[in-house]
Amino acid sequence: MRRIGIWIxxxxxxxxxxxxxxxxxxxxxxxxxxxxxxxxxxxxxxANLDFTSTExxxxxQALLVNVYEGLVKLDQDxxxxxxxxxxxxxxxDRRTYTFTLRKNVTFSSGAAFTADDVVFSLDRVKSDWxxxxxxxxxxxxxxxxxxxxxxxxxxxxxxxxxLYSMATRLGAMFSRTGVSDLANKPVGTGPxxxxxxxxxxxxxxxxxxxxxxAKPALSAITLKYFKDATAxxxxxxxxxxxxxxxxxxxxxxxxxxxxxRFQTIEGTTNGEVVLSMNNSRPPxxxxxxxxxxxxxxxxxxxxxxxxxxxxxxxGSMAPPTDPWYEDRTGDYPYDPAKAKALLGGRTLNVKMRIxxxxxxxxxxxxxxSQLAQVGITAEIEPLEFPARWLDQVFTKGDYDLSIIxxxxxxxxxxxxxxSYYFRYDNPEFGKLLASADEGTEQQQIDDLKKAAKLLSDDxxxxxxxxxxxxxxxxxxxxxxxxxxxxxxxxxxxxxxQ
Amino acid sequence: MTxxxxxxxxxxxxxxxxxxxxxxxxxxxxxxxxxxxxxxxxATPEAVAELRARFGTDRAPVVQFLDWFGGLVQGxxxxxxxxxxxxxxxxxxxxxxxxxxxxxxxxxxxVIAVPLGTFAAVHHRDPLGVAISAASQIGIAxxxxxxxxxxVFVFAVQAQALPSGxxxxxxxxxxxxxxxxxxxxxxxxxxxxxxxxxxxxxxxxDVMREDYLRTARxxxxxSTGALWRHGLRNASIPVVTVLGxxxxxxxxxAVVVERVFVxxxxxxxxxxxxAGRDLLLVQGVVMVLVAAVLLINFVVxxxxxxxxxxxx
Numbered sequence: 001m002r003r004i005g006i007w008i009x010x011x012x013x014x015x016x017x018x019x020x021x022x023x024x025x026x027x028x029x030x031x032x033x034x035x036x037x038x039x040x041x042x043x044x045x046x047a048n049l050d051f052t053s054t055e056x057x058x059x060x061q062a063l064l065v066n067v068y069e070g071l072v073k074l075d076q077d078x079x080x081x082x083x084x085x086x087x088x089x090x091x092x093d094r095r096t097y098t099f100t101l102r103k104n105v106t107f108s109s110g111a112a113f114t115a116d117d118v119v120f121s122l123d124r125v126k127s128d129w130x131x132x133x134x135x136x137x138x139x140x141x142x143x144x145x146x147x148x149x150x151x152x153x154x155x156x157x158x159x160x161x162x163l164y165s166m167a168t169r170l171g172a173m174f175s176r177t178g179v180s181d182l183a184n185k186p187v188g189t190g191p192x193x194x195x196x197x198x199x200x201x202x203x204x205x206x207x208x209x210x211x212x213x214a215k216p217a218l219s220a221i222t223l224k225y226f227k228d229a230t231a232x233x234x235x236x237x238x239x240x241x242x243x244x245x246x247x248x249x250x251x252x253x254x255x256x257x258x259x260x261r262f263q264t265i266e267g268t269t270n271g272e273v274v275l276s277m278n279n280s281r282p283p284x285x286x287x288x289x290x291x292x293x294x295x296x297x298x299x300x301x302x303x304x305x306x307x308x309x310x311x312x313x314x315g316s317m318a319p320p321t322d323p324w325y326e327d328r329t330g331d332y333p334y335d336p337a338k339a340k341a342l343l344g345g346r347t348l349n350v351k352m353r354i355x356x357x358x359x360x361x362x363x364x365x366x367x368x369s370q371l372a373q374v375g376i377t378a379e380i381e382p383l384e385f386p387a388r389w390l391d392q393v394f395t396k397g398d399y400d401l402s403i404i405x406x407x408x409x410x411x412x413x414x415x416x417x418x419s420y421y422f423r424y425d426n427p428e429f430g431k432l433l434a435s436a437d438e439g440t441e442q443q444q445i446d447d448l449k450k451a452a453k454l455l456s457d458d459x460x461x462x463x464x465x466x467x468x469x470x471x472x473x474x475x476x477x478x479x480x481x482x483x484x485x486x487x488x489x490x491x492x493x494x495x496x497q
Numbered sequence: 498m499t500x501x502x503x504x505x506x507x508x509x510x511x512x513x514x515x516x517x518x519x520x521x522x523x524x525x526x527x528x529x530x531x532x533x534x535x536x537x538x539x540a541t542p543e544a545v546a547e548l549r550a551r552f553g554t555d556r557a558p559v560v561q562f563l564d565w566f567g568g569l570v571q572g573x574x575x576x577x578x579x580x581x582x583x584x585x586x587x588x589x590x591x592x593x594x595x596x597x598x599x600x601x602x603x604x605x606x607x608v609i610a611v612p613l614g615t616f617a618a619v620h621h622r623d624p625l626g627v628a629i630s631a632a633s634q635i636g637i638a639x640x641x642x643x644x645x646x647x648x649v650f651v652f653a654v655q656a657q658a659l660p661s662g663x664x665x666x667x668x669x670x671x672x673x674x675x676x677x678x679x680x681x682x683x684x685x686x687x688x689x690x691x692x693x694x695x696x697x698x699x700x701x702x703d704v705m706r707e708d709y710l711r712t713a714r715x716x717x718x719x720s721t722g723a724l725w726r727h728g729l730r731n732a733s734i735p736v737v738t739v740l741g742x743x744x745x746x747x748x749x750x751a752v753v754v755e756r757v758f759v760x761x762x763x764x765x766x767x768x769x770x771x772a773g774r775d776l777l778l779v780q781g782v783v784m785v786l787v788a789a790v791l792l793i794n795f796v797v798x799x800x801x802x803x804x805x806x807x808x809x
Contacts, residue, residue: 047579054581055536132536132544183581200591200761200769201664224663227769230646231759234661238653387529387774395533 036496037220038477039202040243040489041232045225046203049194050182051169053130057407057487060169062203062223064488067108068188070171071099071118071151072163074486078321080167084113084189094158094440095141101149105212107175108193115145121174122153129170136165159437160444164410168487191216191492201225205491217479217495236262242477242496245489247470249358250308256472264472267482268312270319271407271467273359275367276393278400279460280423283350288342290459293401294332295339296374297367303465306362311468316452317412319466321485323441324448328463331456339374347375350400353393355385360403363464367403394421405467409485412451415460424460501802509795516787517569521562524776530554531578531774552578554776565780574781579773584781587766592785594664595762598681598755599747605686606693606743613690614697619724621702630698636691641750645684645757652680662759681758685750689743696739700732707731734804741797745790 044058051059065073071085082088085099105113122143125134139159144152155162165171178187186194191211195204202224207216224241226232229248233255235241247253256262277284277293284290299313312320315328352368354360361382368378378401383389393399399421406414416433418425429451436447455461469484479493532548549555553564568575574584613629620626653661659680665673704710705728713723752764759765763782770778 048581132541198666198761199587200765201759226662226759227765228756228759231662231757234649234654235663235759238657238661240660240663384529386534387527387772390533391529395530 036218037222038218038243038494038496039222039224039241040245040491041224041226041235041241042245042489043226043229043232043248045200048183049186049197051131051172052124052128052182054183055131060487061489062205063186063188063190063194064169064172065190065486066192066205066221066488066491067186067190067194068169068172068174069190070166070168070173071101072167072171074164074167076481076483076485078323078483078485080163084173088163095155097153097155097163098146099151099153101151102212103149105189106210107178107187107189108208108210109175109178109187111175111177113173113175113189114148115151116148117173117176118151119143119145120176121172124174124179125170133168133170136161136168137170157438160439160441161410161437168409192221195220213492216492218491221491221494236472236474243471243473243480245471246484247472250310250468250470253308253470253472259475261475262472263475263477264470265480265482266310267469267471267484268319268321269407269467269469269484270321270409270411271405272314272317272319272411273311273363273403273405273464273467274317275363275462275464276399276402276404276422277459277461278397278421278423279425280397281400283348284400287459288344289348290462291332292339292342292374293371293376294459294462295335295342296376297370297462297464298334299329299464300334302363302366302370305366307359307465307468310470312466314463314466316456316463317406317415317461318448318452319485321483322410322448324445324452326449326452328452328456331453332459332462336374343375347377349377350379351381352378352401352403353381353383353389353399354403355389356382357385357405359405359467363403367401367464397421397423403464407467409487412448412455415455422461424455424458426454426458426460429454429458498802502799505795505798509791512791513788516791517566517784518562520780520783520787521558521565524780525558527771527774527776529774531776534774535578565777569784575777577775577778579770579775579778584778587778588763588781588785591761591763591766591782594760595748595751595755595764597678598685598751598760598762599744601678601682602685602689602747602751603740603744605682606689606747607740609686609690610693610697614694615701615724615729617694617698618701618705619721621698629694633691633694633698636688637695639688639691640753641685641688642753642757644687645681645754648680648684649757662757664758664760677758677760681754681760684754684757685747688750689747693736693739693743696736697732700735701728704728704732738797738801741793744793748786748789 042058042061044056046058046062047054047056049059049063051063069083071083071088072080073083075081084102084105086102087100089098090096099118101113101115101118107113122137122140125137139155139157139162141154141156146152173189175187189212191208191213192205193208195206197203202222205221205223207219209215224235226235229252232241232244233252236244237255253264256264275293275297277290279285279290303309303311303313313329315331318325352364354364364380368380371378383392393402413433414420415422415424416430432447432451432454436444436451439447469482471480473480476497478495478497481490530545530549531552531554532545535548536544546555553561565575572585574588576582577584577587613633617626617629621630649661652659660677664677667674701724705724710723710728713727714720718726751762752767755762755764756768763786767779767782770782
């Protein structure tokens with residue numbers, strides 16, 4: 001132990017000299033105001049910067065809200081709040097949305113933001129976007145400019161999903177003169193502007209000095225990309241970065257236990273870790289077999305063992321930040337005897353084809369041993385993710401059980417598609433979803449509560465737990481978004497003390 | 498000699514073409530469809546089909562190969578599925594980083610191996626010489642990435658003396674560039690140095706038993722002086738050959754070490770490409786690596802031929 005103490009003492013000396021020499025705020029002399037920058041570690045690097053034609057969560061994670069802004073955004077509690085629109089009015093028939101825009105907003109190119117840009121951006125979704133999610137805005141009939149600061153959107157039919165979609169990348173506002181090179185030169189209205197990109201390493205965002213809202217507290221943010229979780233942990237331990245945006249394995253948290261150096265923030269995500277069951281082939285085309293699985297799993301013990309107790313038990317396809325969330329963990333309490341009774345003395349042999357991701361591997365082992373208690377023998381087969389898992393399980397549906405974290409927000413609808421790999425087919429469920437989208441907001445909440453209950457009752461799958469959002473940062477970093485429930489990692493409030 | 502050179506050149510070209518066929522065939526065998534992976538869990542069958550057509554992966558394998566190989570001959574590596582940008586410049590950027598890593602690793606290996614190997618040979622009966630020999634065995638058994646992880650733990654995490662990873666271009670900050678490369682160089686160089694120490698030791702031992710060295714000693718030169726003047730140059734011939742072979746091993750070691758140290762080199766590009774099934778990118782990188790190895794072997798063969806008159 002003594003030797004380690006010496007290492008740290010010597011290291012501290014070196015570190016302080018290094019900090020003097022290697023600071024990235026080279027321009028900050030005694031006369032200029034204090035400038036500060038932070039560097040945040042992420043797992044996946046964007047393929048390019050154009051989220052209108054390239055899939056991948058990494059692009060909106062870096063750019064949405066930070067560089068591009070929408071008329072509305074999702075706050076930390078999952079509510080839709082104003083951003084570039086000061087307010088909006090919904091007509092009686094719920095088909096017309098009138099957005100009143102903020103004045104004095106400019107794009108980073110200097111161009112003013114007006115209702116013309118709203119029309120341009122929303123029309124562009126239909127005409128130029130290449131992503132599959134653009135169909136979410138198919139419900140839009142027309143977008144019109146009433147005056148410079150008023151835009152009117154008319155829908156084909158009432159839709160609660162519309163406003164929510166407007167809070168995602170689909171609602172991002174582009175400049176009419178700023179879309180010539182989206183892959184490399186994003187132009188938005190956000191608190192930060194794109195600075196530079198060192199491919200394979202990092203992206204730098206600089207503060208937007210002419211931002212319409214509260215000026216960012218930092219002069220620059222570096223998004224640093226790590227393909228290896230250990231390398232990212234080491235970077236925080238050695239001062240290479242200031243924040244780990246999402247800790248990949250909870251075991252690694254103990255390295256950051258020293259409160260005089262680090263802080264750990266635990267919040268929620270939209271990620272339901274689902275134990276998927278193939279509803280279309282034996283044995284899990286039989287509801288009793290699926291129910292037996294749900295009764296056989298001790299979710300509390302599973303969470304403790306597989307994910308160090310971090311996360312939350314949910315019981316159906318809705319996270320607590322959705323307005324229609326209900327605690328459904330009581331639907332199938334842990335009851336091995338009942339599970340055995342449901343199987344009626346049968347024993348089952350099933351294939352559990354899982355992605356080779358830490359949570360899936362850890363969860364699968366617990367699931368396997370718990371299922372064994374009731375007479376279900378599950379053979380675990382880890383598949384390389386994404387390539388082989390997508391091919392075999394997701395596309396071909398060749399599996400009995402699988403485990404995957406469904407990270408998309410408000411994604412209960414995937415159960416309505418009977419060709420989706422769950423192969424769940426219940427027309428009643430689809431009807432509930434349709435009426436939820438067209439009804440009032442209260443109707444939506446009521447219907448989706450019913451839909452979540454139906455999924456749970458049908459044992460369409462089992463919900464192991466809600467994936468936690470674990471952030472570790474150096475002490476003194478403030479304004480970190482606790483919950484990861486929107487598409488972006490919101491830097492707006494980020495600061496350093 | 499000219500005939501030999503022509504023959505050897507023909508072999509080089511033939512093996513490059515054979516390698517291209519093999520690389521393409523292996524990629525075709527790899528499970529997973531690039532279009533499915535690009536679209537992820539939101540994909541519809543129509544979107545996948547459309548993307549396949551855009552990638553050109555819906556064509557017959559032979560057509561795809563000829564298209565790719567035809568481009569290669571003209572120096573065109575194609576366009577990446579994932580980033581939709583040309584692959585050639587990407588490989589070019591990364592190749593420079595990997596080259597610096599490999600050459601630095603080689604330098605570290607030489608600095609370690611030549612003095613230690615010679616010392617171990619001269620003192621092969623002393624405890625210290627035996628100890629060096631034994632220690633090098635351990636070095637051989639340690640893979641470069643493990644050495645990297647251990648070095649990071651000791652020098653970056655515990656001592657906080659060096660960065661745990663990352664790469665700063667030399668044009669931005671030469672000091673940080675050097676600091677960032679010290680540990681990667683060490684982890685590649687330590688392992689290769691251990692291997693090389695064994696070869697140096699054997700080569701020097703062989704030379705020490707030669708008659709001309711005994712003669713030199715008999716003529717009054719001290720044993721160290723004799724070795725310096727007559728021994729080391731001769732001992733270096735087999736060592737240089739091994740060095741050429743090791744360059745290939747280092748290139749492979751660099752692929753893994755880059756991941757440990759978050760260095761944006763060819764290996765990093767390759768592993769990312771494999772995970773995303775960016776097949777054209779992977780094919781391009783592997784072809785560059787294969788061509789580099791074939792070229793190194795070619796140069797070593799020719800150089801050997803020039804140096805050793807017995808082979809002519």
